[in-house]
Amino acid sequence: MTDPGSRYAEAARRSRLVTTEDGRVHAVLPIRFVPPTSGWYRHTVIEGDRLDLLAARYYGRADRFWLIADANPGVDPEDLLTPGARITVPPDRAG
Template structure:
């Protein structure tokens, strides 16, 4: 059973059951489409910054860190994303009004 908390960004994501190499079908969430991120701010990462801190600063909610991850899809590792001196994109909060 797949359980998602109310308001999750995955709440409307379909559950699929693809067959794995071992022949077993496992229920998983279908990959979520990440919308384009217009209206971004560029931020220069400094030593010690964390995604939750940046989300708290820019959105007022540290749990919205995933917006920053979505806006920087070329970097899949959050630790690489937060390398000091790296420029990252901070998008608008697209959760407002949901």
């Protein structure tokens, strides 16, 4: 039973029954997909980090490295990847 005010209330209405190998029956909820966040990240640089690798990690596309560089104005590019530095990684609004 799910509380009617719960964020899972709609999902509970779409639940289905599943029988396990031992014969027990369970009501299961469908997968609730969460959209990507639009927030900003703070990344602590470690040895070996590169902007293209960070872009691939955060955006799934290495060619978005410039978003990270642009989000850190006033930081010399030579210092941007100093181990221990905390840099800003913005959301990917480049589309």
